[in-house]
Amino acid sequence: xxxxxxxxxxxxxxxxxxxxGKGTICGKLIEKYDNVKVSVxxxxxxxxxxxxDGVSYxxxxxxxxxxxxxxxxLIEYNEYNGNFYxxxxxxxxxxxxxxxxVILEIDVNGAMNVKKVYPEAVLVFxxxxxxxxxxxxxxxxxxxxxxxxxxxxxxxxxxxxxxxxYDYIVINNDLDMAIKDVVMLIDAARLRVCNNKEFIExxxx
Amino acid sequence: xxxxxxxxxxxxxxxxxxxxGKGTICGKLIEKYDNVKVSVxxxxxxxxxxxxDGVSYxxxxxxxxxxxxxxxxLIEYNEYNGNFYxxxxxxxxxxxxxxxxVILEIDVNGAMNVKKVYPEAVLVFxxxxxxxxxxxxxxxxxxxxxxxxxxxxxxxxxxxxxxxxYDYIVINNDLDMAIKDVVMLIDAARLRVCNNKEFIExxxx
Numbered sequence: 001x002x003x004x005x006x007x008x009x010x011x012x013x014x015x016x017x018x019x020x021g022k023g024t025i026c027g028k029l030i031e032k033y034d035n036v037k038v039s040v041x042x043x044x045x046x047x048x049x050x051x052x053d054g055v056s057y058x059x060x061x062x063x064x065x066x067x068x069x070x071x072x073x074l075i076e077y078n079e080y081n082g083n084f085y086x087x088x089x090x091x092x093x094x095x096x097x098x099x100x101x102v103i104l105e106i107d108v109n110g111a112m113n114v115k116k117v118y119p120e121a122v123l124v125f126x127x128x129x130x131x132x133x134x135x136x137x138x139x140x141x142x143x144x145x146x147x148x149x150x151x152x153x154x155x156x157x158x159x160x161x162x163x164x165x166y167d168y169i170v171i172n173n174d175l176d177m178a179i180k181d182v183v184m185l186i187d188a189a190r191l192r193v194c195n196n197k198e199f200i201e202x203x204x205x
Numbered sequence: 206x207x208x209x210x211x212x213x214x215x216x217x218x219x220x221x222x223x224x225x226g227k228g229t230i231c232g233k234l235i236e237k238y239d240n241v242k243v244s245v246x247x248x249x250x251x252x253x254x255x256x257x258d259g260v261s262y263x264x265x266x267x268x269x270x271x272x273x274x275x276x277x278x279l280i281e282y283n284e285y286n287g288n289f290y291x292x293x294x295x296x297x298x299x300x301x302x303x304x305x306x307v308i309l310e311i312d313v314n315g316a317m318n319v320k321k322v323y324p325e326a327v328l329v330f331x332x333x334x335x336x337x338x339x340x341x342x343x344x345x346x347x348x349x350x351x352x353x354x355x356x357x358x359x360x361x362x363x364x365x366x367x368x369x370x371y372d373y374i375v376i377n378n379d380l381d382m383a384i385k386d387v388v389m390l391i392d393a394a395r396l397r398v399c400n401n402k403e404f405i406e407x408x409x410x
Contacts, residue, residue: 127404127405127408130408131408131409157409160405160409161409163398163405164398164405165398166398167397167398168393168396168398169397169401169404169405170396181396184392184396185396187389188373188389188390188393191373191374191375191386191389191390192374193368193370193372193373196374197369199332199374199376200368200369203332203333203335203365204336204362204365204366
């Protein structure tokens, strides 16, 4: 961090295709970087073994989730495999107010919805250097068969088509470089005038 | 510079009140930083001793300057003390095409005009930590009387009122920090999706 003139954190949306390494990037970021918080999602699915409420997810019943939707408590949500997933507004706004930068690791549809609610959110798309890299990484995981991998690559292509609507693109060619780039974008976001309105007002007093 | 995925340079507008040190920042930037070019302005005023055509300014007669205005050769221009000053489009576009980042050190009115012609330009406002700093620096120069200094401070206040229309604000509290911040903003600009359309298209091929 350079000239820290802003006390206001930024909302940073991180998306990217399956297998691009966005989870690893976000994980390393909160480890290394005190100022960054990763938002915890709410879900209506049941906790798996080892998952903790409020850490892995905020676990809700389906009724509770629907009531959160109806009362506007979520920034964005979607239904996947019969379960709801969404981003609670309260946690995000609380952390931003405390001065933290908040990262939302969400899919492209979620990202577009966040931009509608928070036009000042910074949208970062993590891209692979080539499509072949994605294929290799998914094969390397060894958890999916070749058919599922090809499906994921087709989904990745659709996601990349939406990348031009993001603010920034970071290529995950080298993990440390990609992390450095995301940190730079977070630091740069702090220098935005929208994060420094108070400073400008005080200057004129 | 981190992940250099973009071959396209960015147009960076640097403005700020008289005495804020923006000239020093831009000067150090091109010294240290190969990728940055500072645009050379055109003017209708006569060259002073030691000034070189094409380096200090592109010197034009008043008729030549008016003809440049009429043929749309300038990104922005204004008249000051009976002389025209403006930014020639050709030089800027040539350097951007070559992959350089081009800095325009211009006033707030010029900056607003650039944003109309180049919506993708990055507008950086260099601010003093306090108004008192501006006063001290202007007094320190020893070239102006107290009345002129107070006039400049009044102009500075009017300029700061326009700062909220910029993209970023960099405080020149410590020169090295301020340079680091501007370099960071230039690096971040290279990761914008608008600078990387070709990469995204190639990814999908």
